[in-house]
Amino acid sequence: MYTYEQLHQFATQIFIAIGHEEDLAKKASDVLISADLRGVDSHGIARLKGYVRLWEVNRINAKPNIRIVHETPSTATVDADAALGLISAPIAMKIAIDKAKQVGSGWVSVKNSNHYGIAGYHSMMALEEDMIGISMTNASPLVAPTFGKERMLGTNPISVAIPTLHQTPFVADMATTTAANGKLEILQRKNLDTPLGWVQDADGNPTTNAHGVKEGGALLPLGGDREHASHKGYILGSIVDIFSAVLSGANYGPWAPPFVSFMDPVADPVGEGLGHFFGAMRVDAFRPKEDFLRNMDTWVERFRKTAPIDTDNPVQIPGDYEREMEADRRINGIPLLAPVIADLKELGEKFGVTL
Amino acid sequence: MYTYEQLHQFATQIFIAIGHEEDLAKKASDVLISADLRGVDSHGIARLKGYVRLWEVNRINAKPNIRIVHETPSTATVDADAALGLISAPIAMKIAIDKAKQVGSGWVSVKNSNHYGIAGYHSMMALEEDMIGISMTNASPLVAPTFGKERMLGTNPISVAIPTLHQTPFVADMATTTAANGKLEILQRKNLDTPLGWVQDADGNPTTNAHGVKEGGALLPLGGDREHASHKGYILGSIVDIFSAVLSGANYGPWAPPFVSFMDPVADPVGEGLGHFFGAMRVDAFRPKEDFLRNMDTWVERFRKTAPIDTDNPVQIPGDYEREMEADRRINGIPLLAPVIADLKELGEKFGVTL
Numbered sequence: 140m141y142t143y144e145q146l147h148q149f150a151t152q153i154f155i156a157i158g159h160e161e162d163l164a165k166k167a168s169d170v171l172i173s174a175d176l177r178g179v180d181s182h183g184i185a186r187l188k189g190y191v192r193l194w195e196v197n198r199i200n201a202k203p204n205i206r207i208v209h210e211t212p213s214t215a216t217v218d219a220d221a222a223l224g225l226i227s228a229p230i231a232m233k234i235a236i237d238k239a240k241q242v243g244s245g246w247v248s249v250k251n252s253n254h255y256g257i258a259g260y261h262s263m264m265a266l267e268e269d270m271i272g273i274s275m276t277n278a279s280p281l282v283a284p285t286f287g288k289e290r291m292l293g294t295n296p297i298s299v300a301i302p303t304l305h306q307t308p309f310v311a312d313m314a315t316t317t318a319a320n321g322k323l324e325i326l327q328r329k330n331l332d333t334p335l336g337w338v339q340d341a342d343g344n345p346t347t348n349a350h351g352v353k354e355g356g357a358l359l360p361l362g363g364d365r366e367h368a369s370h371k372g373y374i375l376g377s378i379v380d381i382f383s384a385v386l387s388g389a390n391y392g393p394w395a396p397p398f399v400s401f402m403d404p405v406a407d408p409v410g411e412g413l414g415h416f417f418g419a420m421r422v423d424a425f426r427p428k429e430d431f432l433r434n435m436d437t438w439v440e441r442f443r444k445t446a447p448i449d450t451d452n453p454v455q456i457p458g459d460y461e462r463e464m465e466a467d468r469r470i471n472g473i474p475l476l477a478p479v480i481a482d483l484k485e486l487g488e489k490f491g492v493t494l
Numbered sequence: 495m496y497t498y499e500q501l502h503q504f505a506t507q508i509f510i511a512i513g514h515e516e517d518l519a520k521k522a523s524d525v526l527i528s529a530d531l532r533g534v535d536s537h538g539i540a541r542l543k544g545y546v547r548l549w550e551v552n553r554i555n556a557k558p559n560i561r562i563v564h565e566t567p568s569t570a571t572v573d574a575d576a577a578l579g580l581i582s583a584p585i586a587m588k589i590a591i592d593k594a595k596q597v598g599s600g601w602v603s604v605k606n607s608n609h610y611g612i613a614g615y616h617s618m619m620a621l622e623e624d625m626i627g628i629s630m631t632n633a634s635p636l637v638a639p640t641f642g643k644e645r646m647l648g649t650n651p652i653s654v655a656i657p658t659l660h661q662t663p664f665v666a667d668m669a670t671t672t673a674a675n676g677k678l679e680i681l682q683r684k685n686l687d688t689p690l691g692w693v694q695d696a697d698g699n700p701t702t703n704a705h706g707v708k709e710g711g712a713l714l715p716l717g718g719d720r721e722h723a724s725h726k727g728y729i730l731g732s733i734v735d736i737f738s739a740v741l742s743g744a745n746y747g748p749w750a751p752p753f754v755s756f757m758d759p760v761a762d763p764v765g766e767g768l769g770h771f772f773g774a775m776r777v778d779a780f781r782p783k784e785d786f787l788r789n790m791d792t793w794v795e796r797f798r799k800t801a802p803i804d805t806d807n808p809v810q811i812p813g814d815y816e817r818e819m820e821a822d823r824r825i826n827g828i829p830l831l832a833p834v835i836a837d838l839k840e841l842g843e844k845f846g847v848t849l
Contacts, residue, residue: 209779209780209781210598210779211597211598211599211776211779212567212568212597212598213567213568213597213598213599213779214598214599214775214776214779214780215780216780216781242566242567242568242597243565243566243567243568243569243601244566244568244569244599244601246598246599246775246779248780271737271741283800284797284800284809285809285810286800286802286803286804286807286808286809286810287800287801287802287803287809288800288801288802288803289800289801291796291797291800299729299733301736309732309736311729311732311733313723313725313726313729315726317717317722317723318723334721334722336721336722342803343803361716361717361723361726361727362672362716362717362722363722366689366691367672367689367691367717367718367722368668368672368673368716370668370810370812371668371670371716372716374654374666374668374812375730377664377666377797377812378654378666380793381656381664381790381793382626385786385789385790385793386626386775386777386780386781386786387780387781388781388785388789391789391793392793392796392797393796409789409792410789420569420601420741421566421569422741424564424565424566424568424569424601425564425569425570425571425603425741425742426564426571426741426742426743430743431740431741434740434743434746434764434765435736435740437764438735438736438740438746438747441646441747441748442639442646442732442747445638445639445641445642445643445644445646446642446643446644447641447642447643448641448642448643448697448698449641452641453641454639454640454641454642455640455641455725457725457729457732
């Protein structure tokens with residue numbers, strides 16, 4: 140078990156070691172370790188090595204000049220200058236929030252960026268301002284569109300955070316595939332099969348092979364097959380791709396640069412780096428704040444009271460799981476798997492940082 | 495077979511007969527008959543009787559004072575004054591577009607409205623302005639959240655329309671359930687079973703009974719079951735509900751008023767009428783217009799060329815089906831089922847209008 144502070148400090152020192160100023164390194168760690176805290180282990184410190192490797196192949200700029208390159212009162216496009224997405228994303232979300240303060244809502248697309256951690260960190264920045272926050276990103280192509288056998292989209296997550304008065308806020312953070320890659324990795328480690336509807340093989344046949352994606356197959360869009368409306372998952376992933384990357388001028392669809400350093404980005408890019416998209420809407424841009432927040436409390440209370448199929452298994456509000464994980468891990472610490480600890484120790488030795 | 499003009503004229507005269515001014519009646523028919531044209535038969539003239547019945551029980555105001563009740567430069571809330579959603583929705587979308595012209599993007603929530611036809615009509619209004627259009631609405635509660643057996647949400651559709659230069663535009667229009675109600679109705683008429691994952695029975699058990707919803711069960715959120723991530727469909731339906739109804743002050747969740755006139759709205763409403771939400775973003779609020787449109791052309795071309803599983807069944811672009819239906823039906827006419835024709839004749843006799 141490690142404390143939040145231990146992991147945060149370690150990651151910060153690594154980010155400094157690869158050339159970041161201390162304030163940027165700390166911000167990157169805030170985003171990265173929030174994933175470990177919230178139980179999204181696949182997106183936390185386990186990825187630190189991956190970011191360092193991207194830096195080693197000159198795909199991360201540790202001294203970025205992150206700037207607005209196009210704007211209107213309610214919108215902006217940000218050039219992340221090849222920064223860690225962990226750094227460019229909160230800066231872009233802050234621009235969206237500032238625009239919302241001025242004109243009611245703010246919408247920011249980002250190009251020339253990299254993997255931005257968990258989508259929910261950024262959308263949740265809006266909550267303390269009594270705004271609705273929206274966050275999405277495109278990602279390494281692993282997903283086949285309905286009827287296709289080629290990997291054309293990433294798991295392209297969508298996060299929406301909505302404030303409440305006294306109730307727990309509504310915080311959705313979901314991949315637009317049936318299963319996120321992290322879930323597959325768990326089954327791979329345990330040598331278990333997946334349910335049908337998560338993965339297809341290299342010929343496009345349904346498979347239960349948890350290694351199917353690595354063997355040339357693809358993740359399936361939310362819905363899983365045409366009969367269960369996988370075209371809707373394909374639509375959602377496409378919208379995320381277009382808002383994040385076509386709107387900003389990043390690489391879209393199959394051109395999205397891979398997160399792994401051993402795969403080179405495509406030789407004929409259609410844009411710059413990876414793309415994100417953020418939104419912030421002041422709730423009092425639509426009605427008096429208290430009215431909205433009180434109604435949201437009623438919404439949350441009423442949905443919790445939905446007649447359950449099984450009384451031991453009540454209907455949940457989006458964000459419940461992550462909130463419970465965070466409450467537990469702040470007190471009891473964050474568990475890490477042995478291979479992750481080994482990776483971190485190796486990283487530490489390389490850069491003279493102790494865990 | 496009927497021509498578009500025949501159905502449009504008939505619907506217009508019926509809307510006038512129940513008290514609408516001619517221009518509003520024509521606008522309502524534009525929206526209504528666009529569904530027939532685009533092959534979404536469940537949302538077209540087959541529903542005309544339903545709208546008239548709502549008017550008969552005083553739930554439709556034919557002389558509405560549709561007005562902005564709250565606004566900022568980029569947002570507005572509209573009180574539809576119990577108008578047909580077919581009338582209030584295009585007015586609200588126009589406000590979103592006008593705000594986008596001024597400040598880059600416009601976002602409009604609507605309360606006190608009624609069923610607004612197909613979501614895609616409204617989002618597509620943005621295309622001719624070189625804007626991205628967004629449209630969503632809450633609806634009669636028919637859908638159970640994951641782990642619940644109670645109907646808490648509507649089929650709550652999302653539509654996103656994205657312009658291109660020479661290619662066909664991207665026009666998504668999807669219910670946030672595995673199957674829209676219209677698909678169930680087709681199976682009911684043919685006395686066929688549904689696939690598992692579309693419907694659950696009154697106890698929350700999976701069922702293949704196409705009549706399951708009418709018998710006290712519920713439609714299932716996109717994903718179908720927990721293993722296939724139905725919680726993501728529940729999240730999407732909830733976001734539509736909150737943006738459409740909590741943001742505007744309409745009835746949300748299980749309080750959403752039913753479309754059918756024989757069911758009374760709940761006695762303890764939490765808001766006014768049904769809610770919608772619209773968005774418009776100028777593409778040149780993010781980057782030069784031509785750059786965006788050219789990249790979208792490349793996006794569409796590349797996705798059409800996705801390696802297919804079956805070469806006879808290529809990957810489609812959202813909106814292909816509806817566009818093909820429209821091209822066909824403009825020339826060859828719109829087929830109507832015998833019961834629909836009977837309903838229309840009965841309506842016509844009542845109001846002295848001939849089909």
